Each structure stands twice: as C-alpha cells, then as structure tokens.
Amino acid sequence: MTNDQPAGDLRLAELSKRFGPATVVDRLDLTVGQGGFFALLGPSGCGKTTTLRMIAGLEEPTAGRVLLGDRDISGLRPYRRPVNTVFQSYALFPHLDVFENVAFGLRRRKVREVAEQVRRMLALVQLDGYDRRRPAELSGGQQQRVALARALVNHPQVLLLDEPLGALDLKLRRQMQLELKRIQTEVGLTFVHVTHDQEEAMTMADTVAVMNGGRIEQSGTPAELYEFPATAFVASFLGQSNLLAGEVTGRHGADLLVEAYGSRFSVPAARSRATGGAVHLGVRPEKLHLIAEGEQSPAGTQGVAGVISDVSYVGVSTQYLVRTGWGTELAAFAANSGTAARLPVGAAVTVGWRPEHAFLLAREPGDGDRTGPLLDEAAVAS
Ligand SMILES: Nc1ncnc2c1ncn2[C@@H]1O[C@H](COP(=O)(O)OP(=O)(O)OP(=O)(O)O)[C@@H](O)[C@H]1O
Numbered sequence: 001m002t003n004d005q006p007a008g009d010l011r012l013a014e015l016s017k018r019f020g021p022a023t024v025v026d027r028l029d030l031t032v033g034q035g036g037f038f039a040l041l042g043p044s045g046c047g048k049t050t051t052l053r054m055i056a057g058l059e060e061p062t063a064g065r066v067l068l069g070d071r072d073i074s075g076l077r078p079y080r081r082p083v084n085t086v087f088q089s090y091a092l093f094p095h096l097d098v099f100e101n102v103a104f105g106l107r108r109r110k111v112r113e114v115a116e117q118v119r120r121m122l123a124l125v126q127l128d129g130y131d132r133r134r135p136a137e138l139s140g141g142q143q144q145r146v147a148l149a150r151a152l153v154n155h156p157q158v159l160l161l162d163e164p165l166g167a168l169d170l171k172l173r174r175q176m177q178l179e180l181k182r183i184q185t186e187v188g189l190t191f192v193h194v195t196h197d198q199e200e201a202m203t204m205a206d207t208v209a210v211m212n213g214g215r216i217e218q219s220g221t222p223a224e225l226y227e228f229p230a231t232a233f234v235a236s237f238l239g240q241s242n243l244l245a246g247e248v249t250g251r252h253g254a255d256l257l258v259e260a261y262g263s264r265f266s267v268p269a270a271r272s273r274a275t276g277g278a279v280h281l282g283v284r285p286e287k288l289h290l291i292a293e294g295e296q297s298p299a300g301t302q303g304v305a306g307v308i309s310d311v312s313y314v315g316v317s318t319q320y321l322v323r324t325g326w327g328t329e330l331a332a333f334a335a336n337s338g339t340a341a342r343l344p345v346g347a348a349v350t351v352g353w354r355p356e357h358a359f360l361l362a363r364e365p366g367d368g369d370r371t372g373p374l375l376d377e378a379a380v381a382s
Pocket residue numbers: 019024042043044045046047048049050051196
C-alpha cells in the first residue's frame with residue numbers, strides 16, 4: 001500500500017510469537033528510527049524471519065503490537081500496511097519481463113504514469129536497458145535488483161529485507177551491500193534487514209540488534225556493539241573475543257580489580273557490565289600485543305605469559321594463537337605493517353593489553369573461559 005503521510009518510527013511492543021509450545025519470539029521491544037537502516041542479526045532459528053513476517057502482517061503475533069508512528073498497524077492485512085518485503089528467493093514472476101515485474105503492483109492499483117515510475121526505479125537500481133528481459137535471462141544480482149525495484153516502486157514507508165543477499169556469491173554480495181546502502185540513503189526509507197552475517201549487518205546498518213533465542217540481547221551502532229558488547233553471546237557473535245573467566249575482587253579509583261589466571265587485572269568501571277562477582281574479562285584479538293621474551297612491555301599494559309601455538313598469515317594481519325600456562329588459547333591479531341617480524345610457533349611471549357581496551361561481562365558461576373578462535377556454537381550453526 002502506498003502511503004504519503006510521514007511514517008514515523010517503527011515500534012515493536014512486547015511482540016511475541018508461539019508455535020505450539022515453542023516461544024520463537026519473546027516479548028520483543030524495539031524501535032527502528034524513521035529513515036534508518038536497521039539490521040536484525042542472529043543465528044539460524046533465532047526468530048528473525050518470524051519477527052519480519054509479523055511486521056509485514058504475514059504472521060499473526062501471539063501477543064504485542066506493531067506500531068508505525070502513532071498508528072497501531074497490528075490489525076491491518078498485509079496489503080494494507082505501508083510495508084513491502086524483499087525475499088531471498090526474489091519471488092519474481094518468471095513469465096513477465098523486468099518492466100512488467102516492476103510495474104505489477106502499480107497496474108494492480110491502477111496508478112497512472114506507470115512507465116515513468118518503473119523507469120525511475122530501474123535507473124535507481126542501475127538496470128536501465130534491461131526492461132524487456134525475463135528473470136531467467138538475468139544474473140542473481142540483477143534479479144535481486146529487480147525485486148528491490150518492485151518493492152520500492154510502491155513507495156512503502158518501511159522496506160523489509162529477508163536475507164536478500166543470501167543467494168549471491170561472496171563478491172557480488174559485498175558489492176550489493178554497498179549498493180543497498182547507497183539506495184537506502186537515496187530513497188531515505190526505513191530499511192529493516194534480516195541477516196545472520198555479522199559483517200553484512202555491520203557494513204550496511206546504522207543500528208544493529210543482535211537476536212538470540214527469540215530475544216534481543218543488545219542493540220546499538222555497530223561500533224557500540226563491537227567495542228562494548230553487553231553479553232558473551234554478542235561478544236562472540238560479532239567478531240571474535242577472548243573471554244577470560246574471573247572474579248571482581250575490589251575497586252581502585254575508577255577501576256575494578258579482577259582476578260583471573262592467578263593475576264590481578266584492572267578494567268575501568270565504565271567498561272563493565274557487571275558490578276561484581278563472577279565476570280568474563282573480554283579483549284578483542286586485535287587489542288592484544290605480543291611481547292617477545294626480553295622485550296620491554298609498553299607502559300600501561302598488563303598481561304599473561306604464554307607460548308605461541310599457531311601462526312596464520314592472512315594478508316592484512318597475522319593471526320596468532322597463544323597457549324597460556326592455564327591451558328587457555330588466546331587469539332591475537334597483529335597488523336602486517338611490513339616492519340614487525342613474525343614470531344614463530346613455540347616462541348615464549350607475554351600477551352599484553354591496555355586496561356581501557358578490556359571489558360567486563362557478568363558471568364554465570366561455573367562458566368569458564370571462552371577464548372581462541374572458536375565461535376559460539378550458535379554462530380557456527382548459522
Ligand atoms: N510456521 C511455523 N510453525 C512452527 N514453527 C515455526 C514456524 N515458522 C518458524 N518456526 C520455528 O521458529 C523458529 C524461528 O524461525 P525463524 O524462521 O523466525 O528463524 P530465523 O532466525 O529467521 O532463521 P533463519 O536464519 O534460518 O531463517 C525456528 O525454530 C523455526 O523452526
């Protein structure tokens with residue numbers, strides 16, 4: 001449905017969905033700012049698509065509401081909502097050419113100036129000159145653009161994208177990510193993009209919500225989520241983290257003191273999600289410095305001793321695993337600046353970091369270290 005009045009924010013209020021005994025979306029509260037590019041990120045089966053389908057009206061919520069600005073649209077039929085969806089499968093009509101695929105919704109609504117609007121949309125998605133081709137005569141990326149043009153031509157207030165790039169190969173996917181971002185900026189609509197690919201979410205969206213088991217674990221800008229994750233799940237789903245099991249033992253000025261590995265570390269209280277007790281001390285691999293034996297530790301760093309157990313050269317950086325005396329493996333990434341010599345497997349090192357680069361998360365007692373290259377199981381499953 002076309003709607004020319006200002007959209008306002010999209011709000012999900014206590015939105016829940018149960019299928020039989022299973023609660024797949026659990027009291028979701030979420031606000032998507034008008035004109036924002038919002039990504040719902042999470043592993044397979046966490047409830048992303050079900051959430052999107054409730055926004056579109058394709059699935060009825062068990063409880064809760066969907067609001068657009070001041071309007072409660074929960075009770076509206078899908079075609080009455082100012083919302084359009086782009087699916088991973090594109091869902092193009094195979095017997096219609098590109099022009100007619102894009103024109104379809106306009107013709108149904110008996111809109112005038114169909115040709116002009118379709119051509120404008122095809123120009124926007126950079127498909128001028130393709131109007132008379134059938135979907136089968138297009139590449140996957142081009143089909144995706146047609147699907148996008150077909151959704152945008154209806155002037156929705158919110159565009160929902162359900163893993164729209166999932167069927168494309170990696171290179172094309174990266175290209176389309178930038179393209180989608182450009183288009184979103186140009187049309188200024190609210191985009192809600194569902195993906196299990198953290199890099200995709202971070203590249204494209206200005207706000208990312210990380211979903212796990214039907215609930216939102218954290219939402220914020222990509223940098224907020226990456227720099228200061230709220231939970232161990234977020235820390236390991238967005239990039240890689242070393243999470244050391246420790247206990248808060250006290251406070252010194254603006255720092256919390258944490259005991260882990262038999263040593264005491266400082267972490268600024270402002271970088272803590274926990275007030276005391278059992279914690280995970282987290283540090284991103286690229287924030288760790290390897291200090292070779294005999295080298296002076298940079299001022300202000302703290303660290304643990306270990307031995308390099310693996311070295312991988314990956315172009316932009318070298319990725320090390322360091323086995324500590326406690327049997328834990330820490331991941332440390334060093335940028336390949338061209339001057340730093342690579343350290344060999346077996347070298348004794350100190351793994352050091354600056355206190356302000358660490359963060360603290362509340363930890364269930366009994367939950368141990370989560371370190372090294374292993375992603376969270378849920379992330380692997382996706
Ligand atoms: N119609 C249905 N009936 C019963 N269970 C369903 C139905 N639709 C989804 N589910 C279940 O709800 C859970 C969430 O599914 P959903 O498709 O929302 O997850 P998702 O995060 O989008 O996963 P993916 O990334 O694999 O698409 C899954 O366990 C799924 O099997």
